[in-house]
Amino acid sequence: MTSPPKKNPQSAAKPTRKKQRPRVFGPQKAAEFYKILAEERPDPKTELHYSSPYTLLVAVALSAQATDIGVNKATKGLFAVADTPQKMLELGVKGVEKYIKTIGLWRNKARNVIALSQIILDTYKGEVPNTREALVKLPGVGRKTANVVMNEAFGEPTIAVDTHIFRVSNRTGLAPGKTPDAVEAQLERATPQMYKQGAHHWLILHGRYTCLARRPKCGACAVHHLCRYKEKTA
Ligand code: SF4
Numbered sequence: 036m037t038s039p040p041k042k043n044p045q046s047a048a049k050p051t052r053k054k055q056r057p058r059v060f061g062p063q064k065a066a067e068f069y070k071i072l073a074e075e076r077p078d079p080k081t082e083l084h085y086s087s088p089y090t091l092l093v094a095v096a097l098s099a100q101a102t103d104i105g106v107n108k109a110t111k112g113l114f115a116v117a118d119t120p121q122k123m124l125e126l127g128v129k130g131v132e133k134y135i136k137t138i139g140l141w142r143n144k145a146r147n148v149i150a151l152s153q154i155i156l157d158t159y160k161g162e163v164p165n166t167r168e169a170l171v172k173l174p175g176v177g178r179k180t181a182n183v184v185m186n187e188a189f190g191e192p193t194i195a196v197d198t199h200i201f202r203v204s205n206r207t208g209l210a211p212g213k214t215p216d217a218v219e220a221q222l223e224r225a226t227p228q229m230y231k232q233g234a235h236h237w238l239i240l241h242g243r244y245t246c247l248a249r250r251p252k253c254g255a256c257a258v259h260h261l262c263r264y265k266e267k268t269a
Pocket residue numbers: 206207245246247251252253254256257258259262263264267268
């Protein structure tokens with residue numbers, strides 16, 4: 036009969052764990068964070084070009100996996116000939132394709148633009164619906180696109196989590212989360228009411244121009260002292 040292995044008194048002793056600092060911003064810190072970003076950009080706006088809720092919806096739907104600059108180049112010609120659902124339907128899928136071929140997934144996107152234009156015309160008398168529930172039922176419109184349209188076109192305090200917002204929220208500790216939905220929920224909680232309307236833009240612009248994916252410009256970052264990113268540079 037083998038006797039149970041003797042316990043090594045050293046390995047048995049559990050190391051005392053250092054209490055970790057909570058990674059999520061508290062309300063005061065979140066307010067300070069937004070105050071600084073708001074002072075940096077008092078009047079933040081989307082960089083997509085549009086002239087109506089409809090052209091905004093189309094531009095945002097086209098922007099999935101594409102840059103705003105690329106989308107603006109394509110929509111310049113497209114919106115010159117079709118800036119309403121009716122005109123878009125007259126252009127047809129092939130016509131739309133001609134203008135957006137420089138954008139990723141253009142075939143699918145052209146089909147979706149025509150399909151959503153048809154629904155907007157048939158169901159909503161040519162007007163873009165102003166609820167998230169209705170927007171996400173349109174072809175090619177997900178929660179992110181719906182949130183952008185709700186915020187930009189209808190002034191709702193929604194926050195659409197794109198790649199920039201996801202990165203900034205996680206790095207800084209403002210609203211960490213493993214998925215865009217988790218980050219969105221955390222941002223809802225962490226963002227003071229007075230900053231909710233602009234939060235989407237401030238976070239995107241901060242990610243796009245300062246907290247870059249590969250080489251964040253920490254040296255020029257206005258919220259450096261609040262950021263909890265372990266790898267932030269001086
Ligand atoms: S300090 Fe660096 S990592 Fe932190 S938010 Fe600023 S740019 Fe991003």
